[in-house]
Amino acid sequence: GNSVTQMEGPVTLSEEAFLTINCTYTATGYPSLFWYVQYPGEGLQLLLKATKADDKGSNKGFEATYRKETTSFHLEKGSVQVSDSAVYFCALSDGDYKLSFGAGTTVTVRA
């Protein structure tokens, strides 16, 4: 079956530091890959997505590249801000409505 494994947290960074959250997946076929973000007290929001190999999703300074050869979709941001403090979820969909999520990584950015 489908599964997603992401880097365990929590992660604590200083403002303007570089952020990487690792995500690898197991799936049959060619899934679509997603990163969701959950800010305190809010629902999960779609941050970015990629639907085929070598696609790069980007949004709000975050990027992730769909790497089929390593079955990975690592999230990166070059310079984080305090407002990026949140829980980040990697997820996949193999073409239908069922999303499979990783356990989430809590990121705290200190001023």
Place this chain on the structure above:
Amino acid sequence: NAGVMQNPRHLVRRRGQEARLRCSPMKGHSHVYWYRQLPEEGLKFMVYLQKENIIDESGMPKERFSAEFPKEGPSILRIQQVVRGDSAAYFCASSPLRRDNEQFFGPGTRLTVL
């Protein structure tokens, strides 16, 4: 445009009681999905509903759990005779189309069973 709303945000029940979790999808969305997040795990799909229809309940435990999405009103996830293992965060999502991969999530209901 209001987002997906869930209530209550926190729910405490004693073993054997019933828990009712409500989800109001975004305006114009007729597809609702429920997910459960157990401690230290990722969200897991439970059930997919359209108005008055259960489309896929393959992720629902076979006993004590039920879901509905009536013609009028919110979607309800009902857990009868709760046990400690039901303690989790329950998230609802909605989408306008079935095969639209973007699901819009609510803030979740955190259920604690004493």
